[in-house]
Amino acid sequence: MSAADSKEIFFNTIVYANSMRFSKRTDDLMDSFIMKLIAVSKEEGMISFATGLPDKRLFDTEGIARASADLFEDIDRARDALQYGTIKGITPLRKKIAARCRKEMCVNVSEENIFMINGSQECFDLIGKMFIDRGDGMVTDDPGYLGALQAYSLYGPEFIGVKMNETGPDAGELRKALQRDPKLYYSIPNHQNPSGFSYSSDKRKEVAELISSSNTIMIEDDAYGELGYDGRIGPPVRSMTDNVILTGSYSKIISPGMRMGWMIVPDEMIEMTMKCVESSSLHANTFSQNVMDRYLEQNDLDSYLRNIRKEYKRKSKLMLDLLHDNLPSELEWNTPNGGMFIWLRTPEGTDAMRLYESALKKKLVVMPGRPFHINGGVNTIRLNFATAGDEEIKEGAKRLASAYNGLF
Numbered sequence: 063m064s065a066a067d068s069k070e071i072f073f074n075t076i077v078y079a080n081s082m083r084f085s086k087r088t089d090d091l092m093d094s095f096i097m098k099l100i101a102v103s104k105e106e107g108m109i110s111f112a113t114g115l116p117d118k119r120l121f122d123t124e125g126i127a128r129a130s131a132d133l134f135e136d137i138d139r140a141r142d143a144l145q146y147g148t149i150k151g152i153t154p155l156r157k158k159i160a161a162r163c164r165k166e167m168c169v170n171v172s173e174e175n176i177f178m179i180n181g182s183q184e185c186f187d188l189i190g191k192m193f194i195d196r197g198d199g200m201v202t203d204d205p206g207y208l209g210a211l212q213a214y215s216l217y218g219p220e221f222i223g224v225k226m227n228e229t230g231p232d233a234g235e236l237r238k239a240l241q242r243d244p245k246l247y248y249s250i251p252n253h254q255n256p257s258g259f260s261y262s263s264d265k266r267k268e269v270a271e272l273i274s275s276s277n278t279i280m281i282e283d284d285a286y287g288e289l290g291y292d293g294r295i296g297p298p299v300r301s302m303t304d305n306v307i308l309t310g311s312y313s314k315i316i317s318p319g320m321r322m323g324w325m326i327v328p329d330e331m332i333e334m335t336m337k338c339v340e341s342s343s344l345h346a347n348t349f350s351q352n353v354m355d356r357y358l359e360q361n362d363l364d365s366y367l368r369n370i371r372k373e374y375k376r377k378s379k380l381m382l383d384l385l386h387d388n389l390p391s392e393l394e395w396n397t398p399n400g401g402m403f404i405w406l407r408t409p410e411g412t413d414a415m416r417l418y419e420s421a422l423k424k425k426l427v428v429m430p431g432r433p434f435h436i437n438g439g440v441n442t443i444r445l446n447f448a449t450a451g452d453e454e455i456k457e458g459a460k461r462l463a464s465a466y467n468g469l470f
């Protein structure tokens with residue numbers, strides 16, 4: 063027996079002996095591709111338009127350093143920041159979020175309804191845990207945010223897709239879907255991931271009416287709400303009806319690495335959320351909460367946001383102009399008014415996965431749109447203009463054009 067043979071037998075034996083008896087629940091767990099694409103994006107020479115990463119050049123490293131140093135200037139405060147905390151999170155930060163909700167979003171909420179969570183991604187898992195039994199109906203934008211769908215998928219809902227248009231969900235389809243009495247409706251009204259589409263103001267009212275006359279709880283994901291290029295584009299659905307869990311995050315504006323999100327829950331959910339957060343993580347990262355709170359004390363969030371918004375507006379225009387100059391007219395895309403994404407459509411009947419593969423050979427990674435869909439979406443691609451620098455955007459647009467050339 064050669065060394066290679068013995069290694070193979072040994073390896074197979076180990077695999078057999080360790081074959082994992084995972085729960086039935088994991089059979090339903092979707093693959094999100096997100097972390098895989100982040101890994102591919104880091105390969106030498108690769109340009110990435112693929113992920114949802116914000117522009118790291120915009121992180122206020124000095125400001126965060128000052129906030130951390132300030133925290134350590136008061137030894138009692140520093141010790142508390144390094145200690146276990148309370149389930150809902152630290153009160154000063156929750157109060158700041160509540161005040162901003164009241165002032166900027168017309169959402170009349172107190173800190174009592176706010177839970178700090180380790181990123182809004184974890185909110186989706188907690189909500190799945192609290193609400194979804196296998197086979198329960200769950201309505202979602204179609205396309206919808208893949209990371210959230212992955213989190214819910216672990217609990218085995220039956221997804222019901224409602225077409226997401228440039229002005230929000232198709233109201234007829236949503237009405238029909240709600241007649242099936244689903245437990246949850248997950249949607250992103252502002253600068254949606256993946257499409258960049260946003261609800262019109264009429265659509266906000268229409269959705270609020272539909273939700274308030276149903277038994278369905280809406281999960282309103284506001285991850286990009288602060289990234290409207292000319293400011294917030296409209297009040298959340300939560301400002302018009304209470305049947306909503308509103309999730310938010312500092313990831314897209316300050317730092318995703320700090321894992322700082324929150325959820326605002328209806329009164330009747332507070333007790334159950336307490337139990338579920340405690341059983342999952344005890345509480346969100348106390349250190350990050352304290353640094354974030356110091357940071358928001360020391361800096362004016364509005365002027366900080368003005369700068370970020372301006373920069374993303376500039377970068378979106380840069381990419382839009384390049385697409386216009388480099389791509390043939392049979393391709394279509396939208397002009398976003400906030401957020402980080404452009405939604406590209408190859409001609410009807412073509413498979414955009416081929417463009418993804420062709421681009422990869424040219425060292426450009428883009429995100430195929432199909433995995434975001436419940437139905438269809440074969441001819442779609444999501445482009446992120448936030449992560450890359452200007453030169454990479456310019457070179458990437460050229461690679462995209464040459465990857466497309468002669469493909470269909």
Ligand SMILES: Cc1ncc(COP(=O)(O)O)c(C=O)c1O
Pocket residue numbers: 114180181182183184207209250254255283285286310311312313318321322323
């Ligand atoms: C729409 C949307 N919601 C939520 C998240 C998760 O964000 P967080 O970092 O707060 O977990 C993302 C991340 O890309 C997102 O695009």
